[in-house]
Amino acid sequence: MGFTYFQGYFFARPEIVSGKDIPGYKLNYLQILREVHKIDADFGELEDIIKRDVSITYKLLRLINSAAFSFSTKIQSIKQAISLLGLNEFRKWVSLIALSSMGDDKPGDLVLTSMSRARFCELIAPRIGMKDKSSDLFLTGMFSMIDAFIDQPMEEILNDLPLSEGIKTALLGGDNVYRTALESAISYEKGDWETLGDLRGRLGLGEDEFPPIFHSSIEWASRIFIE
Known part of the structure; x- marks a missing residue:
């Protein structure tokens, strides 16, 4: 988007109306957030959850392999990402990507x-x-x-x-x-x-x-x- 810096309160919070329909793709990301943040979720379950969504898998691996992380080796799978990041960090980054994706509109x-x-x-x-x-x-x-x-x-x-x-x-x-x-x-x-x-x-x-x-x-x- 060519955006490098921001500062301030840039938008007015919209009026929130209960009962408004949520687009299907946002419901899908909400479901991912629910499953990722379950207390009893284990590494294998988290891997399966993310692998079901091609978009999040792609975005997560692209981000982890970017200069923001600077890992010495290329991360090629969700399993490898979970192992390197740990459970809490993995949840954090999946949450960021899911929320960002819900903000496409x-x-x-x-x-x-x-x-x-x-x-x-x-x-x-x-x-x-x-x-x-x-x-x-x-x-x-x-x-x-x-x-x-x-x-x-x-x-x-x-x-x-x-x-x-x-x-x-x-x-x-x-x-x-x-x-x-x-x-x-x-x-x-x-x-x-x-x-x-x-x-x-x-x-x-x-x-x-x-x-x-x-x-x-x-x-x-x-x-x-x-x-």
Whole structure:
């Protein structure tokens, strides 16, 4: 798409109407998200799920073999990708690709903003003592606008996705550390420095920590977007 950089709140959230029909291809990606995030899913089951969808298989292998990963050997199968990435990382990247694919009929800024928020929340994780939850924080940012991708209420979507309670609470506006991280990303997008200062204090971060995280997130999202 020739897009390399973005900043700001680029779109107005549409009015979400319950009961609106979801296109078949989006239902297919939602089903993939449901199965990939099942708690008891194992490597073999995940491989079978992804291999059934030629588009996601192609996009995932193309991304993993890009400069974003720089593996020394070419990754030629989903099984090899799962083995190298590990379960949580594999789920993270499949979620990114599935959500991006659901946004084919949406402005590119919607995808980019979701990716930037995901990376922002992920980069915050080790700074607030939550390195072991970095994948959950990533998904919190990634799914923060899934209602706009599907044109369905957030609560209805989350009822069908087996995400952790921490992620669901944050996405529904509850008060937890995932939500605080997400609100920090949103406040930076808006340039709401007063709110951002309060959120930074709640996370225990220094005044100079947010700018490099935010700009790194933008650069990362832009790079992945054009891979």
